[in-house]
Amino acid sequence: MPQVTLSVNGTQMTAEVEGRTLLVELLRDRFRLTGTHIGCDTSQCGACAVHVDGALVKACTALALDLDGADVTTIEGMAGADGTLSPVQQAFQDHHGLQCGFCTPGMVMAAAALLSENPKPTVAEIREYLEGNICRCTGYHNIVKAILAASGQPVDDLAASVA
Amino acid sequence: MTVQKPLPHDAAPLHVTGAARYVDDIPVPANCLHLAFGLSTIAKGRLSGLDLEAVRTAPGVVAVLSGADFETIPDCSPSAHDEPLLSDGTIHYAGQPLFMVVADTHLNARKAAALGRTTYAEEPPILSIDEAMAAGSIFEDGPRIYTKGDVAAALAASPHVIEGRIEIGGQEHFYLEGQSALALPQEGGDMVVHSSSQHPTEIQHKVADALGVPMNAVRVEVRRMGGGFGGKESQGNHLAIACAIAAARTGRPCKMRYDRDDDFIITGKRHDARITYRAGFGDDGRLTGVEFTHLIRCGWAMDLSLPVADRAMLHADNAYDLPAARITSHRLKTNTQSATAFRGFGGPQGMVGIERVMDHVAHVLGRDPLAVRRTNYYPEARAADGAPEGSISGKKKQGAVLDTADLAGRGSVRVETGTGSATRFGAVHSPGAGAAKSGVTPYGMEVEDFILGALTEQLVETADYAARKAAVAEWNAAHDILKKGIALTPVKFGISFTLTHLNQAGALVHVYQDGSVHMNHGGTEMGQGLFQKVAQVAASRFGLPLDRVKITATDTGKVPNTSATAASSGSDLNGMAVKAACDEICARIAEVVAPDLQAEAAQVVFQGGMVRAGQAEMRFEEAVQKAYLSRVSLSATGFYKTPKIAWDRIAGKGRPFFYFAYGAACSEVVIDTLTGENRILRTDIVHDCGASLNPALDIGQIEGGFVQGAGWLTMEELVWDATGALKTHAPSTYKIPACSDRPRIFNVALWAGENREETIYRSKAVGEPPFMLGMSVFSALADACSACGPHFPDLQAPATAEAVLAAVHRARGPA
Numbered sequence: 001m002p003q004v005t006l007s008v009n010g011t012q013m014t015a016e017v018e019g020r021t022l023l024v025e026l027l028r029d030r031f032r033l034t035g036t037h038i039g040c041d042t043s044q045c046g047a048c049a050v051h052v053d054g055a056l057v058k059a060c061t062a063l064a065l066d067l068d069g070a071d072v073t074t075i076e077g078m079a080g081a082d083g084t085l086s087p088v089q090q091a092f093q094d095h096h097g098l099q100c101g102f103c104t105p106g107m108v109m110a111a112a113a114l115l116s117e118n119p120k121p122t123v124a125e126i127r128e129y130l131e132g133n134i135c136r137c138t139g140y141h142n143i144v145k146a147i148l149a150a151s152g153q154p155v156d157d158l159a160a161s162v163a
Numbered sequence: 164m165t166v167q168k169p170l171p172h173d174a175a176p177l178h179v180t181g182a183a184r185y186v187d188d189i190p191v192p193a194n195c196l197h198l199a200f201g202l203s204t205i206a207k208g209r210l211s212g213l214d215l216e217a218v219r220t221a222p223g224v225v226a227v228l229s230g231a232d233f234e235t236i237p238d239c240s241p242s243a244h245d246e247p248l249l250s251d252g253t254i255h256y257a258g259q260p261l262f263m264v265v266a267d268t269h270l271n272a273r274k275a276a277a278l279g280r281t282t283y284a285e286e287p288p289i290l291s292i293d294e295a296m297a298a299g300s301i302f303e304d305g306p307r308i309y310t311k312g313d314v315a316a317a318l319a320a321s322p323h324v325i326e327g328r329i330e331i332g333g334q335e336h337f338y339l340e341g342q343s344a345l346a347l348p349q350e351g352g353d354m355v356v357h358s359s360s361q362h363p364t365e366i367q368h369k370v371a372d373a374l375g376v377p378m379n380a381v382r383v384e385v386r387r388m389g390g391g392f393g394g395k396e397s398q399g400n401h402l403a404i405a406c407a408i409a410a411a412r413t414g415r416p417c418k419m420r421y422d423r424d425d426d427f428i429i430t431g432k433r434h435d436a437r438i439t440y441r442a443g444f445g446d447d448g449r450l451t452g453v454e455f456t457h458l459i460r461c462g463w464a465m466d467l468s469l470p471v472a473d474r475a476m477l478h479a480d481n482a483y484d485l486p487a488a489r490i491t492s493h494r495l496k497t498n499t500q501s502a503t504a505f506r507g508f509g510g511p512q513g514m515v516g517i518e519r520v521m522d523h524v525a526h527v528l529g530r531d532p533l534a535v536r537r538t539n540y541y542p543e544a545r546a547a548d549g550a551p552e553g554s555i556s557g558k559k560k561q562g563a564v565l566d567t568a569d570l571a572g573r574g575s576v577r578v579e580t581g582t583g584s585a586t587r588f589g590a591v592h593s594p595g596a597g598a599a600k601s602g603v604t605p606y607g608m609e610v611e612d613f614i615l616g617a618l619t620e621q622l623v624e625t626a627d628y629a630a631r632k633a634a635v636a637e638w639n640a641a642h643d644i645l646k647k648g649i650a651l652t653p654v655k656f657g658i659s660f661t662l663t664h665l666n667q668a669g670a671l672v673h674v675y676q677d678g679s680v681h682m683n684h685g686g687t688e689m690g691q692g693l694f695q696k697v698a699q700v701a702a703s704r705f706g707l708p709l710d711r712v713k714i715t716a717t718d719t720g721k722v723p724n725t726s727a728t729a730a731s732s733g734s735d736l737n738g739m740a741v742k743a744a745c746d747e748i749c750a751r752i753a754e755v756v757a758p759d760l761q762a763e764a765a766q767v768v769f770q771g772g773m774v775r776a777g778q779a780e781m782r783f784e785e786a787v788q789k790a791y792l793s794r795v796s797l798s799a800t801g802f803y804k805t806p807k808i809a810w811d812r813i814a815g816k817g818r819p820f821f822y823f824a825y826g827a828a829c830s831e832v833v834i835d836t837l838t839g840e841n842r843i844l845r846t847d848i849v850h851d852c853g854a855s856l857n858p859a860l861d862i863g864q865i866e867g868g869f870v871q872g873a874g875w876l877t878m879e880e881l882v883w884d885a886t887g888a889l890k891t892h893a894p895s896t897y898k899i900p901a902c903s904d905r906p907r908i909f910n911v912a913l914w915a916g917e918n919r920e921e922t923i924y925r926s927k928a929v930g931e932p933p934f935m936l937g938m939s940v941f942s943a944l945a946d947a948c949s950a951c952g953p954h955f956p957d958l959q960a961p962a963t964a965e966a967v968l969a970a971v972h973r974a975r976g977p978a
Contacts, residue, residue: 028188032190033181034181034184034187034188035182037340037389039339039341040423040894041424042895044893044894044895047339076180076182078179085176085179085180093171093176096175096859096862098172098175098178098179099172099390099692099867100338100340100387100388100389100390100391100689100690101174101175101178101183101690102185102340102389102390102690103339104178104179105179108179126902127905128903130901130903131901131903133902134894134901135339136337136338136390136867137339137390137867138863138866138867139866139869139870139871139909140870140901143902144902
């Protein structure tokens with residue numbers, strides 16, 4: 001079986017994979033990084049979102065072999081080495097941007113990708129960016145607030161800002 | 164005290180770092196096996212041939228089992244023993260499991276499951292409501308009927324009578340974490356099962372039954388689910404049973420997780436329904452009598468359909484005092500997935516029926532639908548006479564139940580704090596308090612706690628209903644293509660399991676020698692924040708900071724004989740059970756330390772990490788040490804059963820509910836009359852959580868419930884083809900609300916009040932009631948359609964673009 005070597009959360013990791021092995025399977029089953037979830041198996045719900053070379057990628061439709069040499073960041077790599085939460089993670093916690101938590105890793109990865117592309121997104125831009133991430137619990141209100149907060153923007157007048 | 168504080172979800176730090184474990188994340192031994200089902204592709208008939216040779220020889224396959232491999236096929240039903248794990252040769256629906264594959268990997272199991280060769284003797288399936296009615300295909304021996312007064316006479320004497328019908332679609336739960344289970348064989352034939360289930364005791368019961376062992380040989384653990392919504396009340400049985408059987412036969416750990424498509428195709432959903440009505444009313448819109456016929460499509464097996472259909476009947480009145488009513492309910496057996504519990508449990512379907520009547524009456528009279536609704540409200544409750552003696556809130560009796568400082572960070576969420584001590588129960592706003600006579604539901608229960616008159620008044624003001632209604636009319640007069648609509652609809656939802664014996668809960672609390680607390684109860688965590696709320700109760704009882712209380716996984720070995728975490732009852736039941744256990748331990752500690760504090764045990768209080776009596780105090784840890792050294796038990800069980808309830812479901816009489824939870828929503832929408840596409844522009848909500856145990860978590864339930872309810876009635880459409888195959892079996896074809904679908908403006912406020920009944924800290928259940936606030940979107944869409952022409956638009960649910968377009972055309976009438 002061919003080998004693939006990736007940098008995962010800053011650590012070089014190597015594994016033998018099949019040609020068809022998905023990135024999400026490599027992360028979950030081989031590297032035991034189970035924070036990347038499988039929600040729909042078909043690249044629509046976003047629970048499996050990770051960063052590959054800085055870009056937001058759904059790990060359930062990315063082939064591991066295609067990513068040899070890539071730099072992959074998963075939800076487990078988002079906090080600092082000392083456990084300090086990233087601003088996005090902290091905001092999701094503080095602003096109740098989660099309930100069951102299953103979509104949360106993908107939401108956090110999507111939000112972080114958005115803020116790296118667009119550090120001060122409008123509410124409309126947040127809503128549009130999150131179209132590939134489904135949440136069944138929260139109604140999204142607090143997720144949008146969390147992302148606004150993580151970007152350093154006020155959340156108090158969310159209602160007014162979208163009128 | 165930690166109760167009533169808007170603390171984040173207890174697992175939030177784990178969720179945002181990916182460290183929270185769901186069943187599929189639990190580390191398993193290297194020899195773990197994986198399961199997959201092979202499914203029927205026809206809806207009805209006999210399995211005439213099943214060739215599994217290719218399955219057995221597929222790579223990685225360890226075992227393949229079909230119905231023929233069992234002397235008695237294990238049953239998965241939570242009710243009627245009518246759901247064999249694998250087909251016994253009879254096919255009941257397209258998607259029914261026929262055989263199971265046990266293989267070395269998830270993928271190999273799924274690949275092998277696709278290799279089964281089946282031949283069928285097909286029969287014409289019964290799929291639709293009409294087909295089931297024509298064939299007399301029903302559960303129970305005829306329809307259930309609840310009556311109040313003489314409806315025929317009332318209708319005959321009415322100035323106006325309308326008739327109509329509404330089709331109400333089902334709904335896929337779409338919990339983000341699909342169904343999953345893991346069985347770990349133990350010594351001596353015992354089994355440990357991890358299941359994504361709202362009902363660990365049921366999993367234990369069904370697994371024990373399948374293995375032929377007593378319940379004490381099976382232990383079920385549930386740390387969390389990635390969403391449940393009712394879909395994991397009974398639908399996880401099949402996976403847990405299959406895993407346990409495979410584990411018992413192979414001696415190896417066995418895991419199963421449905422692929423999302425399989426999850427859609429195999430598992431039950433919300434019941435779809437048709438409701439027909441005849442309603443009589445006066446010139447002011449006051450109803451004189453209503454006749455409803457509920458036709459509920461239950462699918463192939465009974466599952467929980469009877470109580471679901473009962474609850475639809477019990478909510479046929481919603482907020483309205485019906486002088487006469489007759490509700491007839493047919494529970495139809497069809498060759499489709501077995502419809503199951505889903506947030507609201509039939510209540511939403513029943514309520515949609517009466518809300519449709521309200522809109523229809525208003526249309527006939529040319530009145531504002533809100534005016535018609537309020538004309539028909541139950542009489543407002545009188546202010547309660549003060550809390551019962553000895554109740555927790557009797558001592559507390561605070562009026563403003565929310566900590567506004569803590570809630571300042573909640574942004575646009577407005578917090579209504581009322582005006583102090585007078586807000587205990589509806590007293591501030593209750594018009595004519597003292598004069599109003601309580602109404603009685605069609606099932607004979609007195610509505611003692613009705614607050615919707617005042618709550619509606621508040622929402623009318625905060626949502627600026629009158630001005631916006633006028634603005635919508637102005638817009639519609641000036642625009643031909645885009646039409647707007649606005650509606651304000653109420654919710655009155657009954658709290659308690661209608662199967663009375665389920666209203667019980669247990670808890671187990673330990674205090675260790677270092678003063679740390681281990682808390683366990685029968686409720687399960689599916690994201691709703693139950694564990695946090697109950698931990699807040701425990702911390703408050705011991706007077707400890709929350710971080711001294713360890714939240715632990717639901718475990719049938721710790722608390723036995725639990726009810727499902729369902730019917731919104733989780734914190735009501737388990738909060739009380741945990742309180743009982745904590746209070747028992749506090750009482751024992753108080754006995755020990757009272758002499759040191761020079762006080763009677765009854766005077767000892769637990770506050771701020773201290774155990775106090777008057778000026779004397781000691782640290783909680785010190786008191787615990789003293790109790791331990793005095794050889795006093797620091798472990799206790801707690802038990803709770805809901806008082807006051809008694810219900811005869813056949814007669815349709817009694818008090819099925821301990822109390823009602825209330826809420827109202829005002830939604831404004833816009834439709835494109837060329838395409839039927841629509842958007843929610845703004846939603847304002849006032850919802851009653853009593854004295855909320857955790858306002859942040861409760862507001863989260865309200866926001867999420869509303870969006871899920873709006874999704875049900877607008878975009879979420881299940882489609883079966885003519886053969887009975889479900890065509891909407893993935894997010895590609897079944898659309899749940901996305902981030903861009905939530906209201907552009909979304910204001911949620913909690914009603915300032917306490918539960919009139921003696922619930923845990925006077926809070927109210929919140930899981931299901933907000934779901935039905937989504938009805939405001941449906942009525943607003945109907946209102947927008949009404950603006951397109953003079954005829955009744957007769958909007959059907961879900962109000963997809965197609966349904967809206969059809970309603971626009973009906974409103975316009977024949978060209």
